Amino acid sequence: MKxxxxxxxxxxxxFEIRKQLNELNTVEISEVINEFEISELVIMIFRLLxxxxxxxxxxxxxxxxxxxxxxxxxxxxxxxxFDELYFDDIVDIIEEMPSDVVKxxxxxxxxxxxxxxxxxxxxxxxxxxxxxxxxxxxxxxxMKVSEAIEQIRNTGKDKENIYTCYITDEQGKxxxxxxxxxxxxxxxxxxxxxxxxxxxxxxxxxxxxxAVADMFKKYDLIVMPVTDHENRLxxxxxxxxxxxxxxxxxxxxxxxxxxxxxxxxxxxxxxxVFTMAKQRIGWLAVLMISDTISGNIIQGYEKVLAQSIxxxxxxxxxxxxGGNVGSQSSTVVIRALALGEISPKxxxxxxxxxxxxxxxxxxxxxxxxxIRLITLEKxxxxxxxxxxxxxxxxxxxxxxxxxxxxxxxKLIKADPxxxxxxxxxxxSDAVTLIIYFKFAxxxxxx
Amino acid sequence: MKxxxxxxxxxxxxFEIRKQLNELNTVEISEVINEFEISELVIMIFRLLxxxxxxxxxxxxxxxxxxxxxxxxxxxxxxxxFDELYFDDIVDIIEEMPSDVVKxxxxxxxxxxxxxxxxxxxxxxxxxxxxxxxxxxxxxxxMKVSEAIEQIRNTGKDKENIYTCYITDEQGKxxxxxxxxxxxxxxxxxxxxxxxxxxxxxxxxxxxxxAVADMFKKYDLIVMPVTDHENRLxxxxxxxxxxxxxxxxxxxxxxxxxxxxxxxxxxxxxxxVFTMAKQRIGWLAVLMISDTISGNIIQGYEKVLAQSIxxxxxxxxxxxxGGNVGSQSSTVVIRALALGEISPKxxxxxxxxxxxxxxxxxxxxxxxxxIRLITLEKxxxxxxxxxxxxxxxxxxxxxxxxxxxxxxxKLIKADPxxxxxxxxxxxSDAVTLIIYFKFAxxxxxx
Numbered sequence: 001m002k003x004x005x006x007x008x009x010x011x012x013x014x015f016e017i018r019k020q021l022n023e024l025n026t027v028e029i030s031e032v033i034n035e036f037e038i039s040e041l042v043i044m045i046f047r048l049l050x051x052x053x054x055x056x057x058x059x060x061x062x063x064x065x066x067x068x069x070x071x072x073x074x075x076x077x078x079x080x081x082f083d084e085l086y087f088d089d090i091v092d093i094i095e096e097m098p099s100d101v102v103k104x105x106x107x108x109x110x111x112x113x114x115x116x117x118x119x120x121x122x123x124x125x126x127x128x129x130x131x132x133x134x135x136x137x138x139x140x141x142x143m144k145v146s147e148a149i150e151q152i153r154n155t156g157k158d159k160e161n162i163y164t165c166y167i168t169d170e171q172g173k174x175x176x177x178x179x180x181x182x183x184x185x186x187x188x189x190x191x192x193x194x195x196x197x198x199x200x201x202x203x204x205x206x207x208x209x210x211a212v213a214d215m216f217k218k219y220d221l222i223v224m225p226v227t228d229h230e231n232r233l234x235x236x237x238x239x240x241x242x243x244x245x246x247x248x249x250x251x252x253x254x255x256x257x258x259x260x261x262x263x264x265x266x267x268x269x270x271x272x273v274f275t276m277a278k279q280r281i282g283w284l285a286v287l288m289i290s291d292t293i294s295g296n297i298i299q300g301y302e303k304v305l306a307q308s309i310x311x312x313x314x315x316x317x318x319x320x321x322g323g324n325v326g327s328q329s330s331t332v333v334i335r336a337l338a339l340g341e342i343s344p345k346x347x348x349x350x351x352x353x354x355x356x357x358x359x360x361x362x363x364x365x366x367x368x369x370x371i372r373l374i375t376l377e378k379x380x381x382x383x384x385x386x387x388x389x390x391x392x393x394x395x396x397x398x399x400x401x402x403x404x405x406x407x408x409x410k411l412i413k414a415d416p417x418x419x420x421x422x423x424x425x426x427x428s429d430a431v432t433l434i435i436y437f438k439f440a441x442x443x444x445x446x
Numbered sequence: 447m448k449x450x451x452x453x454x455x456x457x458x459x460x461f462e463i464r465k466q467l468n469e470l471n472t473v474e475i476s477e478v479i480n481e482f483e484i485s486e487l488v489i490m491i492f493r494l495l496x497x498x499x500x501x502x503x504x505x506x507x508x509x510x511x512x513x514x515x516x517x518x519x520x521x522x523x524x525x526x527x528f529d530e531l532y533f534d535d536i537v538d539i540i541e542e543m544p545s546d547v548v549k550x551x552x553x554x555x556x557x558x559x560x561x562x563x564x565x566x567x568x569x570x571x572x573x574x575x576x577x578x579x580x581x582x583x584x585x586x587x588x589m590k591v592s593e594a595i596e597q598i599r600n601t602g603k604d605k606e607n608i609y610t611c612y613i614t615d616e617q618g619k620x621x622x623x624x625x626x627x628x629x630x631x632x633x634x635x636x637x638x639x640x641x642x643x644x645x646x647x648x649x650x651x652x653x654x655x656x657a658v659a660d661m662f663k664k665y666d667l668i669v670m671p672v673t674d675h676e677n678r679l680x681x682x683x684x685x686x687x688x689x690x691x692x693x694x695x696x697x698x699x700x701x702x703x704x705x706x707x708x709x710x711x712x713x714x715x716x717x718x719v720f721t722m723a724k725q726r727i728g729w730l731a732v733l734m735i736s737d738t739i740s741g742n743i744i745q746g747y748e749k750v751l752a753q754s755i756x757x758x759x760x761x762x763x764x765x766x767x768g769g770n771v772g773s774q775s776s777t778v779v780i781r782a783l784a785l786g787e788i789s790p791k792x793x794x795x796x797x798x799x800x801x802x803x804x805x806x807x808x809x810x811x812x813x814x815x816x817i818r819l820i821t822l823e824k825x826x827x828x829x830x831x832x833x834x835x836x837x838x839x840x841x842x843x844x845x846x847x848x849x850x851x852x853x854x855x856k857l858i859k860a861d862p863x864x865x866x867x868x869x870x871x872x873x874s875d876a877v878t879l880i881i882y883f884k885f886a887x888x889x890x891x892x
Contacts, residue, residue, distance in 0.1 A: 025645055027665050149630075157631045163609050180626065184595075185603045199471055217693070219473050220686040222668055239685055240666040246689075247663070250696050251781050257700075258777035259770055268782035269792065273799055277806040280774050287770055288811055289818070294762035302755050309748050312758050316740035316875055319762060323769070323871070324705055324733055328726050331704035335697050336714035346715065353719055360723040365734055372735070425769070429762055 001028075002035045009041065018048045029053070030060030038064055043072045055084035063096035070101050079108040086160045087113075088133035088241060091120045120235075128212050129205035131245065132226045132235035137165040139192055141175060146188035152180070161238050164223045167196050174202060174225055174233040202227050205234060209245045214340070216242045253338060256417035257331070259283030287426060294319075294429045301437040304446045310379070311440055314387045318436055321365065321391065322398040322428040329354050329402030330424050334416045337406060344411040347404070354403040355396070362395035386443045390436045397435070398428040447474075448481045455487065464494045475499070476506030484510055489518045501530035509542040516547050525554040532606045533559075534579035534687060537566045566681075574658050575651035577691065578672045578681035583611040585638055587621060592634035598626070607684050610669045613642050620648060620671055620679040648673050651680060655691045660786070662688045699784060702863035703777070705729030733872055740765075740875045747883040750892045756825070757886055760833045764882055767811065767837065768844040768874035775800050775848030776870050780862045783852060790857040793850070800849040801842070808841035832889045836882045843881070844874040 001024075008017045021029055029049070036042050046069050049057060058066065058081050070078060082090060082105060094102050094117070106114050116134055123129025137159055139148050148165065156162040165183060167176040176196030186195055202225045203212050216224065222239045260279050298305070298315075305311055333350060336342045342350060366388040373384035402424050406416035440446065447466075454463045467475055475495070482488050492500060492515050504512065504527050516524060528536060528551060540548050540563065552560050562580055569575025583605050585594050594611065602608040611629060613622040622642030632641055648671045649658050662670065668685045706725050744751070744761075751757055779796060782788045788796060812834040819830035848870050855865030886892065 023645065025647070025665070153630050156627055162627050162630070181602055181608050184599050184608070199469070201471070217689055219471070222685060239668060243663055243666075243689075243692075246692065247785065251785070254700075254703075254777050254781045258774045260774055260778065267785075267787040268778060269788060269795060269799075273802045274806070276778075276799070277803045280771075280803065281807050281810055284767065284770055284774075284807060284811060285814060288763060288767050288815060291763035291766050292818075292823075294766075295759040298759040298762070299756070302758075305758055306752070306755050309752050309755075310745070312748075312751055312761075313741040313744040315758075315761060316744070316765060316879070317734060317737035319765070320737050320740075320769075320871055320875065321730060321734050323766075324730055325726075328704045328706055328730075331700050332706065332714060332722075335700045339693065339697070339713075341713040342715060349715060353715075353722070356719045357723045357726065360720070361727050361730060364727055365730060368731060369734060372738075377738075425766055429766065433762070 001032045005032065005045065009044070014048060017045065021045070021049060022053065026053070026056045027060055029057045033057070034062050034065060036065075038068055043069060051080055052084060055081045059085060059089040059093065063093070066093055067097055067101055070097070070104055075104075075108050078104060082109060086133050086135055087116060087120055088131060088160070088238075090117055091130075094121065123205055126209050127205060128203045128207040128209060128226050128237060129234070131209055131212075131241045132205070132237045133160050134235045135160045136225075136233075136236040137162050138233075139165045139167050139178070141167050141169070141191075141193040141196065143192045144188065145183060145186045145190045145192070145195075148183060148192055161223045161236060164236075166225055166233055166236075167192060168233050172232040174200075174227055174231055176200065177225065200225070202231075203237070204229060210249050212237060213242050213245045213249065217246075253334070253417045255279075256415065257334065259287065261418075290426045291429070293426065294433055297430060297433040297437070301433075301440075304437055304440055304444075307446050308383070308440070308444060310383060311386075311436075315433070315436070318387070318390055318394055318432050319429050322394040322432040323425040325358070325361070325395050326398035326402035326424040326428045329399045330406055333403050334406045337410055337416050342407075344407050347407050350403050350407065351400065354399045358396040358399035361399075362392040365395060366391045382443050386436070386439045389443075390432070390439050393435045394428070394432045397431050398424070401427050401431070447478045451478065451491065455490070460494060463491065467491070467495060468499065472499070472502045473506055475503045479503070480508050480511060482511075484514050489515055497526055498530060501527045505531060505535040505539065509539070512539055513543055513547055516543070516550055521550075521554050524550060528555060532579050532581055533562060533566055534577060534606070534684075536563055537576075540567065569651055572655050573651060574649045574653040574655060574672050574683060575680070577655055577658075577687045578651070578683045579606050580681045581606045582671075582679075582682040583608050584679075585611050585613050585624070587613050587615070587637075587639040587642065589638045590634065591629060591632045591636045591638070591641075594629060594638055607669045607682060610682075612671055612679055612682075613638060614679050618678040620646075620673055620677055622646065623671065646671070648677075649683070650675060656695050658683060659688050659691045659695065663692075699780070699863045701725075702861065703780065705733065707864075736872045737875065739872070740879055743876060743879040743883070747879075747886075750883055750886055750890075753892050754829070754886070754890060756829060757832075757882075761879070761882070764833070764836055764840055764878050765875050768840040768878040769871040771804070771807070771841050772844035772848035772870040772874045775845045776852050779849050779852045783856055783862050788853075790853050793853050796849050796853065797846065800845045804842040804845035807845075808838040811841060812837045828889050832882070832885045835889075836878070836885050839881045840874070840878045843877050844870070847873050847877070 004020065005017055008020070021032070024032070033042060033045055036045070042065055046054060061069070073081070090105070094105060097105070106117065109117065120129070120132070120134070135158060137152055137156065139151065143151070152162055152165070163180045165178045165180065166174060167178065169175050176198050177200040178192065178196045182195065201215060201219055201221065203215065205226055205228060212224065215221065216239060224237050225233055226235045226237060227233055261282050333342070369391055370384055370388040373379040373387060374381060405424055409416045450466065451463055454466070467478070470478070479488060479491055482491065488511055495503060504515070507515070519527070536551070540551060543551070552563065555563065566575070566578070566580070581604060583598055583602065585597065589597070598608055598611070609626045611624045611626065612620060613624065615621050622644050623646040624638065624642045628641065647661060647665055647667065649661065651672055651674060658670065661667065662685060670683050671679055672681045672683060673679055707728050779788070815837055816830055816834040819825040819833060820827060851865060851870055852862035855862040
């Protein structure tokens with residue numbers, strides 16, 4: 001598509017570009033524009049879009065592209081774009097823009113809207129307030145169904161979500177909710193108060209967005225009201241924003257489990273290398289230093305190693321098997337904790353399960369290893385035995401440590417993903433080495 | 447809540463139980479019931495619910511609880527529960543039930559519904575067909591807006607989603623879609639054909655559910671039509687089911703990256719230990735055997751080690767740093783691939799980025815390590831140099847390998863998560879050891 005448009009631009013067939021673009025949907029148009037490097041062409045293509053299409057496309061553009069378009073836009077063009085946007089999208093855009101662009105946007109907004117936008121901008125990052133919007137359907141409790149439908153038909157166009165309606169009292173306190181599906185199925189003269197649900201789910205502006213996402217999943221919601229501490233309705237959160245939160249939280253969990261600190265707010269390609277290096281070096285340095293423990297254990301058994309240098313050859317296999325086993329358990333437990341499938345009170349059940357699994361896994365691995373060592377590698381029987389018995393204990397200990405660390409983290413209200421994964425290898429390495437040298441001195445009588 | 451109900455049961459205050467339960471919402475009631483062990487009590491509590499509440503709660507119960515309730519239920523009770531459920535929920539429930547329970551459910555369903563359920567059961571696992579439902583709003587293109595609204599008001603109660611309406615022709619082919627929000631905002635005598643969107647997003651029954659989830663995210667959808675290969679409308683997929691798919695796919699990615707095979711279809715506590723042991727042992731065995739490579743490298747340098755046994759003490763630190771660095775890169779790249787932020791064609795950009803990061807990280811780590819070794823550990827200067835220089839190269843190589851493996855996997859259409867993570871440590875271990883011994887022989891002149 002990009003190539004087609006480039007050709008059409010060269011041929012100055014602007015009318016044809018407009019026709020081609022208008023056949024695509026919003027997201028597809030934004031993809032085409034995002035493919036173009038920042039240049040006058042972007043502005044030209046954007047100006048070829050119909051007025052309402054342009055404001056639909058705008059929130060889907062990269063922030064660099066948005067910034068350039070606003071820079072080039074006249075005041076009227078800016079107003080046209082932002083008049084059609086929902087407040088949560090405007091806030092998302094403003095948060096990414098430099099101050100001169102923000103000024104230009106706010107200058108071209110009504111005083112009332114500007115006030116609301118400023119309110120929304122004040123909510124802390126990752127709070128329910130920061131992802132809510134204020135365009136919801138507000139009904140009165142003594143309305144008839146026919147009146148409510150009439151109101152929605154007249155005002156619904158400007159609301160981000162009309163499928164759940166909110167009933168508030170004179171002080172703006174949320175009294176009930178009613179889905180459009182329930183509303184529309186009722187007889188015309190039914191009174192709203194008689195059919196609204198008083199037993200609804202809501203959150204407060206300062207609640208964490210992750211908790212909000214969990215409630216969406218638990219209650220299968222597509223929209224949820226946000227109130228202040230006195231239960232006054234301030235806005236709604238819609239599921240598309242919740243999907244983004246879920247994705248961001250999952251990415252953070254993946255990163256934490258690999259020992260990367262700090263949230264990933266930007267995409268991979270856009271994050272600066274210094275930021276990335278900083279996010280990664282912390283845990284690497286900590287783990288490098290803590291690996292001294294393994295080194296010290298080996299130094300403590302230097303004499304044993306000197307007498308039987310072949311023992312060194314099995315250290316990598318034993319350590320990495322321990323690490324792999326431990327990270328299997330911790331990953332499964334961390335994920336089960338994240339999904340709410342288990343909680344620290346299930347520690348005993350988890351332990352029993354991981355112990356049973358470790359017995360089975362360790363015996364199979366040890367037998368496999370023993371057979372391989374004495375047949376293929378033709379290693380001395382006692383050394384093969386030392387290695388295989390060590391393997392059994394390493395697997396069992398690593399599985400237990402891998403399962404217990406995230407549960408312990410959760411218990412002391414720390415983040416299981418951060419506390420657990422990077423530490424597990426260090427612990428299992430040290431334990432593995434101690435077990436190995438103990439059995440070596442025992443079996444080989446060194 | 448469980449305790450309260452147990453007390454009330456002992457006191458035979460059934461009316462009070464009913465009152466207490468009816469104050470909770472559907473999900474909360476299901477949580478209370480799920481807390482009870484499988485026993486007569488569950489059936490008793492379920493029977494205390496109002497008829498329509500009972501069928502709302504039923505899909506949220508654990509499958510063991512559902513099975514027991516159906517076993518105990520009369521034919522009429524079974525019919526009452528399932529009459530109110532949507533087909534996608536019925537199909538989900540049936541898939542978990544033993545055959546006698548399935549027979550009882552199907553026996554108490556209308557012939558027409560039974561036929562539809564059987565159709566839905568035939569779609570392969572993880573396909574769009576397997577998560578779709580058939581209760582959608584179907585409009586005709588020559589209807590007026592007022593007639594369409596009237597039809598939705600009369601029939602909407604039984605539809606899972608009324609917020610997007612579908613316009614089909616005589617052959618059932620999907621011609622357009624129209625959101626209720628757009629419909630309701632139009633004048634009464636507007637003709638549907640003139641306002642419907644012909645440029646809509648749809649999937650086919652055999653499309654993968656992961657692809658479906660990606661489209662929901664990309665286009666911010668809350669519902670999507672499913673057609674056959676001739677574009678005949680068969681059903682719709684709603685966002686609540688997509689959220690479940692996203693969660694399942696993420697869990698699978700976590701597990702794969704820890705070297706656990708096979709999907710996690712059941713929750714942690716419900717999966718049998720034999721199944722879990724089987725899922726975990728495969729990669730462990732493969733990696734254990736492939737770690738022989740590291741062992742063989744060490745054996746090849748036995749003489750070097752024998753002359754300077756202290757070198758052994760740094761093997762764990764070097765290997766685990768390499769492993770940590772590699773898994774940081776692979777995690778970040780795998781996640782960016784999963785989110786569609788990068789694709790194999792960005793390989794060069796990714797490489798450049800990871801290389802720059804690795805230079806910074808490796809130098810900081812090496813300096814830190816060098817200072818520690820000669821000050822705190824009082825290690826011989828040349829050995830400290832050997833270890834630190836090895837560290838620089840290990841970090842660079844591991845970062846590059848960690849970034850390239852998932853990209854390569856994606857390129858050959860393999861799963862980045864499976865192909866990459868468990869293998870990276872093995873590769874980086876081997877490379878680390880070779881680098882280490884090369885520098886050792888060079889610097890220490892052994």
